[in-house]
Structures are given as structure tokens and as C-alpha cells.
Amino acid sequence: MTGPTPAKPRVRDAEATQKRIMIAAKKEFARSGLGGSRVDDIAERAKANKRMIYHYFESKELLFQRVLEEAYTDIRSAERKLELDHLDAKSALEKLVRFTWKYYLDNPEFITLVNSENLHKAKHLKKSEVIHVVSRRLIDMVSGILDRGVSEGVFRENIDPVQLNITIAAISYYYLTNRFTGSIVFERDLMATEALEQRIAFNIETILRMVCKIND
Amino acid sequence: MTGPTPAKPRVRDAEATQKRIMIAAKKEFARSGLGGSRVDDIAERAKANKRMIYHYFESKELLFQRVLEEAYTDIRSAERKLELDHLDAKSALEKLVRFTWKYYLDNPEFITLVNSENLHKAKHLKKSEVIHVVSRRLIDMVSGILDRGVSEGVFRENIDPVQLNITIAAISYYYLTNRFTGSIVFERDLMATEALEQRIAFNIETILRMVCKIND
DNA sequence: CGGCGATGTAACGCTTCGGTTATTTAACGC
């Protein structure tokens, strides 16, 4: 990707400018949503000119679509790198739950982008081509773990992989996206270190008790 | 509140106007978020004048705060009307899970308002006085059910009522707030009647398996 | 080395939006 001439410093670099715009846009969209973000702010943050945004991305909405697509392909690609196949089913599932939690925690912009997209009834994601390919692989992964768990005799039968997938995401996603109102409603700092540790432990237990035949 | 003269029809009715503004604002804020909503649109929808909004509510933000507060007191008051005390612990918990699901389903604006507030880091809810009172009652309610379940010998001990509360909300909330992107990612209509029935069943099972000592 | 497309800058235009001012009109006590 860096090309055959990495030593040659280019003053004008189309690729680098686009990347800076994407990174800046992701941050801005995550901070303020699609409607709340300002194109001028994105340009400034990207150390680029507003004209460049329209040159490379055509419109604010198309830029948002690109950012959103990248966010989805990024998380799906990280999931695939987990290499869960060589683990026993229970360990694989626990690792997936842990991964999901940590990914949301480390990449809070993913959550905000998805929230913003749902406020717009997924009109941008609808136009995306790649989304189906990467999504199917995730479902297949969970489906595979479930099947393996049944063969091993540790998981219950006939669990819908989609429902499980949604639940794994839900228990981490909700906690983190609503951390501000949640900290007020429940009168405790949900982002304190011990609170976070307590939550991931609770989440693992929730999922394992859901799928496992026997619970200690 | 209606006063001693309910039969007398008043052309100018401060109370009614304020109520119309609140209802209109709730719809608009739910549809577009705080940033995406337009004060003019709220005024039009309320069949009032923009000046009236500023007269009664001072600013767009304070109007949002009032709408948000009302949304919270509404759901908490509905929860209290459930009368779960006379039920056995397991039935009470199942009823609460069903209620939460149905409430989010019937009042989608609650979810969008909370999302919008979290995008703003709960700056409006922070200023609210009533929120703590109504929230504490919810936690006490779940805490009571858990205690009763332990006495009855059906629930496990030492389950954190706050974590359980969060999880009950999460598994319904996430499914519904992300129904648009979810329907694309999972390639099925998450809002189809059978899909909704499947989900509530899955959610009840998730919660009961989490707290119950023995699962069939 | 010269021209041409790709990369970049700056300033502007037209609309929208939150909030205000000026003005009108209904209700109600006296």
C-alpha cells in the first residue's frame, strides 16, 4: 500500500489526503452524529480543505457511508482474526464475548456511528454492497461454534445463532452506549475499572448460562 | 389540574398549548435527535408559534430536557403499576422482562431520546432532580424480586440487581434501536411478527437462565 | 520544457436555523 517509493516525500498525495479525511470524519461523526457534524470541522481536523472532501467523496452523506462501511469491515475483519476454530466451543464463545466487549470499549466510534445510522433508518448501509459478505461470515462463525458445542455435548440444541449474536452484542453495546445516562440512573460510575470488570464477568456468565447444558 | 371550570371552552389555553408543544417536541426529537430537530417544525406540529416555545420553555435545550425527564418518569411510573409483589419471583421477573420489551416496542421515542441524550453525554439529565427518585424505585423493585427468589429457593444468590437491570434493558433495547442496521446485517426482517415473538421468547429465556438455580 | 490533468486554497452564495422584536388579540377583574 505504501508503494514502491516510500522514501520519496510527496507534497501532494491524494491517497494520504483521503485517508486523513476518512480518519477525521470518523472522529467527527462519532462525536456528533451525521447531523451534528460540520464539514468545515472535518476538513480542519484532516488538515485538508473542504473542497477536497467534495472532490474525493462527493457529499457529506457519501462520506458518512464510506466511514460507516469501513467501520463494519474493520470489526468483522478483527473478529475473523480471532481464530476460534482450534478452541473448544465453550472457550471459543467466551473469547468472542470478551472480544466484542473489548472492541466496543476500544472503538467507541463504532457504536456511535451505528446509532447515527439507525437514526437515519439505515439508508446509507442499504446502499452498501460489501456489508452482506462480511456479515454472513460472522453468523457462520457463531453458528459453527454452536454446532461444535452440541457435538461436544456441552451446548443445548436448536439455539438460533442470530439471536445469540444479537444478544452478545446487546449486553456490551447497551452498557457502553448508555454509559452517561446509565451512570446517573444507577448512581454509580459505570466506567470505573471495577465496574467494567464486573460487567464483562456478568456478560460472560449471561451468555454461557444461556447456551450451556449444565451450569455449575 | 384541569381547574374548576372544565366545561368552559377557552380559546387561549396556556396549559393546553404547553402540552401540545411537549407532545410535538417528543415526536420531533425522537425522529431526528436534538441536533436534527427544527424548532420551527416543532411549533408547526404543535399548531403553535415558535415564540410560544421560547415563552414556555426558554430554549430548545431546556425543552429537550423537559421532554427527556417526562420520558423517564413515564416509563418508571408504568413499571410501578405492574404490581409484581403478589407474584412468585420467577413470574414477576418474567413479567418485568415482557413489560420492558413491550414498552420499548410501543414507545420507540423513549429509545431515541435516550440515544440522543447519550450522544450529548447526558448533560441534560445531569441537571434533573426527579430522575434519582424514580430510578431508585426501579432498582429496589428488581432487588426485591431477587431477594424473594432467593428465599423461595429458585434464584441464585448474590446477583447484582443493577447488572440484571441493565441486562434486561439491553437485550430488548439493542434489538429495537438497531432494527434497521440489524435487518440488513442479519438479512432478515427483525420487525416481522414472528421475529418479534421469537425475540421476546429468547430474551425471557436469557434472563431466567441467568438467575434461576435450575434450568429445565 | 511545456502543457495538462490532478491536487490544493480561499472566498463566496444561498439557505436554514435558533432566537428576538414588534404587534395584535383574547380574557378577566373592577
Next chain:
DNA sequence: GCGTTAAATAACCGAAGCGTTACATCGCCG
């Protein structure tokens, strides 16, 4: 009925905000 106060309207203002236009400059290839 009449004057005062509260309720309501409409026209307006300044600031943003998205997107464009006009203009400059770099790099590359013939």
C-alpha cells in the same frame, strides 16, 4: 365597558452550514 395582563402571531436578524466557483500550483509525460 375598559384597562391591564397573558397568550398568540408574524416578520425579522445574525450566525452557521453545505456546497460551489474561481483561482493557484504541483507532477508527470510526450
